[in-house]
Amino acid sequence: MQVRDAMNKAVLIVGPTHTLRQVATQMTQRRVGSAVVLDPDGEGIGILTERDVLYAVGRGLDPDVERAESHLTWDVVYASPHWTLGEAAAAMVRGGFRHLVVLDDTEVLGVISVRDILRVWTHQGAPAPA
Numbered sequence: 146m147q148v149r150d151a152m153n154k155a156v157l158i159v160g161p162t163h164t165l166r167q168v169a170t171q172m173t174q175r176r177v178g179s180a181v182v183l184d185p186d187g188e189g190i191g192i193l194t195e196r197d198v199l200y201a202v203g204r205g206l207d208p209d210v211e212r213a214e215s216h217l218t219w220d221v222v223y224a225s226p227h228w229t230l231g232e233a234a235a236a237m238v239r240g241g242f243r244h245l246v247v248l249d250d251t252e253v254l255g256v257i258s259v260r261d262i263l264r265v266w267t268h269q270g271a272p273a274p275a
Contacts, residue, residue: 161214
């Protein structure tokens with residue numbers, strides 16, 4: 146199975162100046178663990194995860210003041226929609242993260258998470274590839 150078959154196509158996209166609270170509220174409403182941050186005038190595509198928000202709040206930062214751009218990852222590892230789920234899982238393990246932005250050239254197609262991969266592998270009833 147390929148990444149395009151398991152990814153979440155309903156991507157939450159926010160801007161770099163959204164506050165952490167605004168992003169967290171939208172993530173909660175959509176029941177997703179990450180938001181793609183698009184900055185057409187700057188770095189391009191980044192990702193802000195629930196972990197990024199948690200770390201900021203845990204350091205005592207104000208989520209109503211802190212902006213997404215100060216807490217996201219700009220050097221994102223992107224997945225191809227044609228990767229296998231095993232390739233995506235290996236990239237996550239190597240990078241130590243739980244979400245991959247799925248790109249086709251420069252177009253964001255979706256996000257795939259560890260949970261998406263596990264859901265597919267569990268429903269298939271077969272062991273995950275080594």
